[in-house]
Amino acid sequence: xxxxxxxxxxxxxxxxxxxxxxxxxxxxxxxxxxxxxxxxxxxxxxxxxxxxxxxxxxxxxxxxxxxxxxxxxxxxxxxxxxxxxxxxxxxxxxxxxxxxxxxxxxxxxxxxxxxxxxxxxxxxxxxxxxxxxxxxxxxxxxxxxxxxxxxxxxxxxxxxxxxxxxxxxxxxxxxxxxxxxxxxxxxxxxxxxxxxxxxxxxxxxxxxxxxxxxxxxxxxxxxxxxxxxxxxxxxxxxx
Amino acid sequence: xxxxxxxxxxxxxxxxxxxxxxxxxxxxxxxxxxxxxxxxxxxxxxxxxxxxxxxxxxxxxxxxxxxxxxxxxxxxxxxxxxxxxxxxxxxxxxxxxxxxxxxxxxxxxxxxxxxxxxxxxxxxxxxxxxxxxxxxxxxxxxxxxxxxxxxxxxxxxxxxxxxxxxxxxxxxxxxxxxxxxxxxxxxxxxxxxxxxxxxxxxxxxxxxxxxxxxxxxxxxxxxxxxxxxxxxxxxxxxxxxxxxxxxxxxxxxxxxxxxxxxxxxxxxxxxxxxxxxxxxxxxxxxxxxxxxxxxxxxxxxxxxxxxxxxxxxxxxxxxxxxxxxxxxxxxxxxxxxxxxxxxxxxxxxxxxxxxxxxxxxxxxxxxxxxxxxxxxxxxxxxxxxxxxxxxxxxxxxxxxxxxxxxxxxxxxxxxxxxxxxxxxxxxxxxxxxxxxxxxxxxxxxxxxxxxxxxxxxxxxxxxxxxxxxxxxxxxxxxxxxxxxxxxxxxxxxxxxxxxxxx
Numbered sequence: 206x207x208x209x210x211x212x213x214x215x216x217x218x219x220x221x222x223x224x225x226x227x228x229x230x231x232x233x234x235x236x237x238x239x240x241x242x243x244x245x246x247x248x249x250x251x252x253x254x255x256x257x258x259x260x261x262x263x264x265x266x267x268x269x270x271x272x273x274x275x276x277x278x279x280x281x282x283x284x285x286x287x288x289x290x291x292x293x294x295x296x297x298x299x300x301x302x303x304x305x306x307x308x309x310x311x312x313x314x315x316x317x318x319x320x321x322x323x324x325x326x327x328x329x330x331x332x333x334x335x336x337x338x339x340x341x342x343x344x345x346x347x348x349x350x351x352x353x354x355x356x357x358x359x360x361x362x363x364x365x366x367x368x369x370x371x372x373x374x375x376x377x378x379x380x381x382x383x384x385x386x387x388x389x390x391x392x393x394x395x396x397x398x399x400x401x402x403x404x405x406x407x408x409x410x411x412x413x414x415x416x417x418x419x420x421x422x423x424x425x426x427x428x429x430x431x432x433x434x435x436x437x438x439x440x441x442x443x444x
Numbered sequence: 445x446x447x448x449x450x451x452x453x454x455x456x457x458x459x460x461x462x463x464x465x466x467x468x469x470x471x472x473x474x475x476x477x478x479x480x481x482x483x484x485x486x487x488x489x490x491x492x493x494x495x496x497x498x499x500x501x502x503x504x505x506x507x508x509x510x511x512x513x514x515x516x517x518x519x520x521x522x523x524x525x526x527x528x529x530x531x532x533x534x535x536x537x538x539x540x541x542x543x544x545x546x547x548x549x550x551x552x553x554x555x556x557x558x559x560x561x562x563x564x565x566x567x568x569x570x571x572x573x574x575x576x577x578x579x580x581x582x583x584x585x586x587x588x589x590x591x592x593x594x595x596x597x598x599x600x601x602x603x604x605x606x607x608x609x610x611x612x613x614x615x616x617x618x619x620x621x622x623x624x625x626x627x628x629x630x631x632x633x634x635x636x637x638x639x640x641x642x643x644x645x646x647x648x649x650x651x652x653x654x655x656x657x658x659x660x661x662x663x664x665x666x667x668x669x670x671x672x673x674x675x676x677x678x679x680x681x682x683x684x685x686x687x688x689x690x691x692x693x694x695x696x697x698x699x700x701x702x703x704x705x706x707x708x709x710x711x712x713x714x715x716x717x718x719x720x721x722x723x724x725x726x727x728x729x730x731x732x733x734x735x736x737x738x739x740x741x742x743x744x745x746x747x748x749x750x751x752x753x754x755x756x757x758x759x760x761x762x763x764x765x766x767x768x769x770x771x772x773x774x775x776x777x778x779x780x781x782x783x784x785x786x787x788x789x790x791x792x793x794x795x796x797x798x799x800x801x802x803x804x805x806x807x808x809x810x811x812x813x814x815x816x817x818x819x820x821x822x823x824x825x826x827x828x829x830x831x832x833x834x835x836x837x838x839x840x841x842x843x844x845x846x847x848x849x850x851x852x853x854x855x856x857x858x859x860x861x862x863x864x865x866x867x868x869x870x871x872x873x874x875x876x877x878x879x880x881x882x883x884x885x886x887x888x889x890x891x892x893x894x895x896x897x898x899x900x901x902x903x904x905x906x907x908x909x910x911x912x913x914x915x916x917x918x919x920x921x922x923x924x925x926x927x928x929x930x931x932x933x934x935x936x937x938x939x940x941x942x943x944x945x946x
Contacts, residue, residue, distance in 0.1 A: 259769065272772040276859040279881055280471055283912055287470045287879045312879055312910035319913055321861055 206236055207257065210246060216254030242441070243398035269402045269440070271297060275307040275321075278394070278436045282309050282405060285432040289407050289425055291414070292317075295394075295436075296325065296332040297403035298340055303333040306403060326383070328364050329357045331391035334377035335404035338368040339393050356381045376430055377404070378421045381411065388414035390421050392433035396440040405433050448519045449473075450893045451507065451678070452885035453500060455525040455609045456689065457546065457711050460499040462507040463885040464518075467898070469908035471880055473513075475506035482543055487550040487794065490543035493531050496609070497616050504677050520684035521617070521674060522892030524692035524884050525609035527635045530584040532595070532660070533612070535605050538621040542592060544609070545584045548712075548752065550794045552583040553803055553942075559583065559653070565801070571650055573634065573641040573723070573732030575801055578794070579750070581608060582637035582654040589656070599660050606660040608632050610686040617674040617683060625672045628662040630743055631691040634734040639664065641723060641732060644743060666737040667691070668891035684892030687736060689884045690714040694746060695736055696887030697852050697878060698909045700902045705840070705848060707833060708884065709857035712797075713754040715836045716746045717844060728839035729799030738894065747843060749798040749836030753791035753807075754829040755857050760793075761825050767818050775862045778822040785820035786811040788934040789828050796938065799839040806941035810934035829857065830866045831931040837871055850874040854883040861915075869919035870927070877913040 209225055210217060217225075223233045237255055240246040247258040278295045286293040286309040295307040302324040310317045327333025328350050350359040358364045371377045379389040391406025406429060407414070416422050449464040449472060461476040477499040482490040508515060528547040533540045545551070556576050560567065565576040574580055585606055589596045598604050607615065610632050615624035633639040633646075638656060640647035646661055665671060671683040687695060690708060694716045697706040702720035707713060718735055723745050725732060735746035758771045768774055788810045790796075795803035809824070833851075841847050850873050857863055858877050868875040880886050893899045 270770065270773045270776050272775040272860070273770050275861075276772040276856070279859045280474065283879050283881060284471050286912065287468070287910065309879070309912045310910075310914070312912070314911050317914075319861075319915065 206233075206240070207245070210255060210257045213256065216249055216256035218253055218255070222255075269396055271304070271306045274394075274403055274440075277439045278307055278405060281432045281435045281439070282307055285405070285407065285428060286310070287312050288428055289409075291407040291409035291425075293405065293407050294320075294332060295403055295405045296336070298327065298333075298336045301327070303327045303330065303336065311409070326351060326353065329353050329379070329383040331377045331379040331389035331408075332404045332406045334368060334371050334379070335391040335393045335406065336401060338371035338377065339401035353383045354381050354385055358382065376426055377406070380415070380419070380421075386411055388421065390414065390425055390429045392430045394433050394440070395437040402440070405429065405436060446514070446517050448517050448898065449513065450520050450522060450684075450889040450898060451504060451518045451681075452522045452524065452889040452892070453504065453613065454689065454885045454888065455496060455500070455523070455613060456884075457526045457529075457548075460496055460503055461885065462500075462503040463882055463889070464507050464511065464513070465886060465889040465893075469880065469886060469890070469905070471882060471886075473507045473510045474882075475503040475510065477503050485551075487553070489546040489549040491529065491546055493533070493540040493544045493609075493612055496544075497612065500613060500616070501677050515678055515681070518678055518681050519898050520682050520892040520896040521678060522685040522687075522885075522888030522890070523610045523613050523683065524687050524689050524888035525613070525632070527608065527632060527688040527690065528579060528581050528584075529609055530581045530588070530606070531609070531612055532585075532588055532599075532604050532606050535603055536621055538616075538624075541595065541604065542588070544612075545588065547579060548794055549584070550578045550803065552578045552587050555583050555587055556803065568637060568650060568653065569725070569732075571640055571647055572637045573725075574637050575731075576637075577801055578803055579752075579797070580635055580637045582650070582656065585636075585656055585660075586654045596657075600657050602659045604660055605662070607662050608635070610688075611662045614671055614683060614686060617676055617678075618672045619675045623675075626662045627665050627671055627686075629665050629667040629686040630734045630737045631667050631688040632686065633664045635688060641734070644734070644737070666739055666741075668736065668738045668895045670895050682896055684895035685888055687888055687891055690716055690748065691733070691735055691746070692885070692887030692891070693854055693883040694718065694887065695890055696880070696883030696885070697854060698902070698906045699852070700744075700906065703844075703846055704852075706852040706854065706883070709754060709829065709853060709855035709863075711754070711756045711759075713751040713829060713833065713855070713857075715749040715833065715840065717748075717840055719745050719747055719844065721745065724843060726839070726843045728842050729801055730836075730839055730843050731798070736891065738891075747840060749840055751829070751832040751836065752795070752797040753793050754832065755855075756793075757789070757791040757825050757828055758857075760791075761822065767822070771856075772859065774822050774825060775860050777819055778826055778862055781817065781819035781823060783820075784823040784827055785816050786813060786930075787816045787820050787824045788831075788931055789821070789824040790931075790934050790938050791828055792938040792941075796935070798836050800935070802939055804940055804942040805938040808934060808937050810937055811930070826860065826863045827866060827927075829863060830870045831928065833867060834870050834928060848873055850876055852876050852878065854878060854881050856881075858913075864913075864915045865918075868915040868917045870924060872917045872919075872921075872924065874917070875915040876911055879910040879912040881912075
């Protein structure tokens with residue numbers, strides 16, 4: 206089907222594809238829907254014709270531009286910061302480091318500096334763990350882990366266990382693993398086809414992020430996950 | 445009791461959106477639909493108003509559905525809209541008469557010259573605060589009446605209604621041909637050239653000058669105040685506000701005191717400075733406009749600097765040149781180079797707006813050499829927005845006598861960090877982004893919520909404003925001066941391109 210679409214600059218209809226391949230219309234529809242969901246085919250304005258999207262030719266490249274991620278995330282990140290009262294960051298994994306793509310100040314009008322473009326160690330922050338847990342590119346197999354505090358996870362085996370736990374519950378937590386007295390919560394952002402393209406999370410003082418038993422507050426976890434889901438929905442639906 | 449929300453309907457140039465806000469001014473839900481842009485001839489831009497209303501009827505329920513709310517949880521509707529886009533419709537059938545003529549449309553170019561005559565483009569500025577340009581509604585309305593066979597007679601018989609988009613939406617929300625309210629607000633009316641800027645009423649002298657029958661015009665109301673109760677889409681919900689998009693953004697940024705200013709970066713960009721109850725007449729190409737009016741209180745005024753092409757230059761770079769796939773990628777491309785390489789793009793696509801107001805100007809790319817790559821052009825595209833802002837800020841400072849100390853920014857382009865840093869560098873002031881970038885919708889929501897008592901007063905709204913991001917100036921003064929001089933040289937090369945015989 207991809208070959209046929211690639212050879213038809215003006216696109217093809219469901220019937221064209223069905224006839225050419227000897228497939229039932231419903232089958233063709235199902236395949237097209239999947240290809241559309243992952244961004245490999247596009248529909249023209251009338252909706253009658255499908256053609257190959259240029260994303261297909263750029264498979265090897267980073268498929269989501271970091272500035273695109275920021276512009277999709279900005280409203281939801283603002284909303285998370287104003288609801289939680291904490292600093293919000295969006296990050297993505299680049300060559301084994303978390304690069305901050307977007308940063309929203311803590312809404313207390315105190316002096317803060319934008320740290321967009323700076324990097325964070327992925328094993329020592331919630332944002333990093335949220336993306337590492339879903340990374341298939343080999344960066345999840347850690348080599349040497351630097352300690353930032355006494356709580357930083359430095360043993361590769363322990364990190365792998367932690368990442369498995371992140372996968373199981375769908376969000377990542379951090380507790381004084383990067384900076385003393387700070388804790389964080391982050392959740393993965395899933396783009397087209399369910400691919401994790403980054404994470405969104407908040408950071409703040411332990412007494413605000415965690416409850417009296419030092420567990421990450423459930424209401425904040427829900428907010429962070431809903432934010433990640435909203436950004437993901439935006440990325441998947443509206444192209 | 446279930447949480448209550450205010451619904452802002454933002455009828456913009458490219459899309460129509462519904463955004464729900466909670467009591468703390470936080471965005472809780474967004475639904476959006478784009479509408480088609482019609483370009484029947486060079487310089488002409490039109491919208492199908494029926495399509496736009498259909499989009500309203502879809503985005504409002506969709507925004508409510510997204511958060512699993514009930515329509516009964518909406519306490520008020522606030523409408524904000526692309527300004528100056530003009531429409532006539534049939535009072536009896538409710539059908540639009542032709543397409544709406546959009547604010548970017550330059551078909552009235554020749555008419556403007558005729559109207560200006562020997563007295564010049566500023567001949568009505570004392571009455572309405574605006575110069576004669578293709579930008580405002582009255583020349584467009586006159587053009588439609590002159591160029592549609594039989595329309596003037598129908599208009600004079602009272603069969604035809606005129607409105608900008610907020611009037612069209614209010615009329616449809618309240619039943620359309622079945623008892624719809626035909627109304628506008630002071631901010632939108634202040635952009636027609638037909639309203640007297642002091643009395644806030646339609647002005648007989650202006651109506652005569654543009655040859656517009658009074659019976660086609662809507663009733664002028666305060667921006668914040670209950671217009672009517674909707675019977676369509678959200679039956680039973682009060683329409684609490686209508687404001688032009690830029691005035692709504694000023695309101696959403698809580699610029700409630702004289703001297704406070706904001707700039708909204710979208711398709712075009714608009715810097716508004718609150719001047720209080722005082723009407724400041726510009727001598728540097730700024731517009732005098734109504735900022736808002738709350739109920740029976742006196743109106744607040746503003747000076748406005750309008751830049752026609754900012755975000756739309758990025759769109760052109762994407763769609764016209766095909767050098768990027770999404771608007772956000774321009775930052776990625778621009779960051780592949782260190783500077784503009786000596787290239788400057790002046791996007792005078794339909795003439796230059798503030799502070800030049802040269803409708804005969806057309807765009808240029810200046811300083812092209814074989815060294816220039818698409819990365820440099822991407823920089824030049826972004827920098828064009830920065831330079832245009834600087835021109836407006838300089839003019840505004842000269843008119844108001846107060847130097848701007850910080851710029852509050854909002855709009856889609858504030859997601860572009862490279863541009864925001866360039867702005868801070870070029871203006872040599874702090875650039876501050878608030879927690880809600882969607883200030884246009886927020887302002888409409890605030891004004892509507894005030895009208896129905898959802899928010900008690902302006903101070904309450906101010907306490908909702910928080911800083912989400914900030915960029916500090918960091919550019920060598922010599923470089924700043926050189927760059928600006930280069931830009932000004934490029935601007936001069938756009939003048940006089942369209943000659944009178946063309």
